[in-house]
Amino acid sequence: MANETLQILLVEDEDPHAELIQRAFEDQTSEFQIHRARSLAEAREYLRVHQPNLIIADWRLPDGESMELLPNTRDPLATPIILMTSYGNERIAVEALKSGALDYVVKSPESMLDMPHAARNAIDQWKARADRIRIQNALTESEAQFRLLAENATDMIARLTTIGELFYVSPACKTILGYLPNELKGMKIFDLIHEEDHASIRELFEQNPGDSPYTVAFRARHKKGTFVWLETSARAILDPVTKRAVEIQSASRDITERKHAEEALQSAHNQLSEAYERTIEGWVRALDLRDRETEGHTQRVTEITLKVARQLGFSEEELSHIRRGALLHDMGKIAIPDEILQKPGPLNEAEWETMRRHPIYAYEMLSPIEYLRPALDIPFYHHERWNGSGYPHGLSGKKIPLSARLFAIVDVWDALRSDRPYRKKLPRDQVIDYLRENSNLLFDPELVDLFLKFVETNRL
Numbered sequence: 130m131a132n133e134t135l136q137i138l139l140v141e142d143e144d145p146h147a148e149l150i151q152r153a154f155e156d157q158t159s160e161f162q163i164h165r166a167r168s169l170a171e172a173r174e175y176l177r178v179h180q181p182n183l184i185i186a187d188w189r190l191p192d193g194e195s196m197e198l199l200p201n202t203r204d205p206l207a208t209p210i211i212l213m214t215s216y217g218n219e220r221i222a223v224e225a226l227k228s229g230a231l232d233y234v235v236k237s238p239e240s241m242l243d244m245p246h247a248a249r250n251a252i253d254q255w256k257a258r259a260d261r262i263r264i265q266n267a268l269t270e271s272e273a274q275f276r277l278l279a280e281n282a283t284d285m286i287a288r289l290t291t292i293g294e295l296f297y298v299s300p301a302c303k304t305i306l307g308y309l310p311n312e313l314k315g316m317k318i319f320d321l322i323h324e325e326d327h328a329s330i331r332e333l334f335e336q337n338p339g340d341s342p343y344t345v346a347f348r349a350r351h352k353k354g355t356f357v358w359l360e361t362s363a364r365a366i367l368d369p370v371t372k373r374a375v376e377i378q379s380a381s382r383d384i385t386e387r388k389h390a391e392e393a394l395q396s397a398h399n400q401l402s403e404a405y406e407r408t409i410e411g412w413v414r415a416l417d418l419r420d421r422e423t424e425g426h427t428q429r430v431t432e433i434t435l436k437v438a439r440q441l442g443f444s445e446e447e448l449s450h451i452r453r454g455a456l457l458h459d460m461g462k463i464a465i466p467d468e469i470l471q472k473p474g475p476l477n478e479a480e481w482e483t484m485r486r487h488p489i490y491a492y493e494m495l496s497p498i499e500y501l502r503p504a505l506d507i508p509f510y511h512h513e514r515w516n517g518s519g520y521p522h523g524l525s526g527k528k529i530p531l532s533a534r535l536f537a538i539v540d541v542w543d544a545l546r547s548d549r550p551y552r553k554k555l556p557r558d559q560v561i562d563y564l565r566e567n568s569n570l571l572f573d574p575e576l577v578d579l580f581l582k583f584v585e586t587n588r589l
Contacts, residue, residue: 138166
């Protein structure tokens with residue numbers, strides 16, 4: 130309000146006094162604009178049209194006392210008034226201030242010349258008081274709106290101290306927790322929270338929270354002694370100066386039914402996953418029974434592949450897919466005729482042509498099963514070779530999926546280290562030499578190095 134011209138109504142019937150006061154204001158800057166009235170009637174007529182920032186009025190006027198300009202009811206936001214009198218009277222001063230006057234001045238040359246200073250102080254004082262009143266009114270209105278919303282909300286609204294003590298709880302607590310609001314006032318929130326959920330909730334109180342809302346789910350004790358799941362959205366109310374939390378406001382809803390539904394869904398999912406895993410293991414056992422020369426091979430290569438894959442940083446979910454893929458790597462051999470699959474000697478070219486189709490058969494059998502699609506890299510690509518000489522697609526280098534490149538090394542290692550009807554297993558050093566010789570030819574050289582370090586470390 131630095132550039133605002135302050136309008137002052139001066140109510141004074143004596144010309145010398147009025148002129149002295151007006152001269153004092155004229156000596157100031159254009160901060161003030163004075164309008165003079167000589168009587169109460171003239172002042173009332175002016176006030177009917179204008180709203181000055183301040184009224185300076187002589188106590189006694191020809192048509193009455195200027196106390197009549199004060200509002201009938203004590204209105205702290207009414208136009209501020211400074212009353213003047215030619216003689217000091219403590220009773221009049223007290224009466225004037227009690228009736229709403231902002232100040233009381235005994236006329237003297239000094240006090241009248243100092244009137245601009247008194248006017249500034251009076252206006253500043255009134256503005257400060259008006260600001261406080263407006264803030265208080267806004268807070269009162271906000272509080273009323275808060276309570277109106279809270280009292281009618283189906284969610285349980287609560288206000289807590291920064292140490293978790295409840296000092297307001299909405300009526301919805303009766304429906305959600307079985308308590309009346311007065312039964313919860315003064316209670317620590319931790320007295321209601323399930324012991325297993327204490328740590329996560331306490332952490333929210335112990336850190337210095339910002340004013341951003343956060344949501345947390347926990348179990349709260351019902352009055353009957355059972356526990357219900359609550360989903361609570363809360364935020365800290367911060368002191369505008371220190372930015373420290375002064376209270377916590379929260380809204381909680383009962384999500385017990387949702388939690389039970391989620392648990393039932395998770396249980397069903399776990400049962401379905403378990404059924405899938407048992408089905409996969411059943412397929413593997415069936416294949417082992419049919420192809421006795423590789424019995425036990427699948428379990429061994431699966432275990433080794435998972436151990437090495439962990440060193441490559443695969444996630445737990447990816448490792449689950451690798452495990453299934455490793456178990457099912459030869460699933461396509463179910464479609465290979467017995468005379469080829471169980472032939473005791475080497476296969477001829479036509480037989481090899483049929484055998485080389487088993488990755489495609491595996492893909493065709495397993496890809497319609499959505500659950501197994503992420504696991505198909507190993508069954509489909511484990512016979513591809515680093516130099517592109519493999520099958521069924523002739524992929525080369527890093528175009529071959531990483532899990533399939535790793536499994537190819539483990540698969541050859543176990544095959545060469547196992548007895549077959551047409552040959553005995555090869556010595557360990559001879560198999561290591563074979564992998565090194567074919568590094569960068571048949572196998573990914575980096576994975577060969579990693580695998581051979583694993584072999585040495587684990588004394589395979």
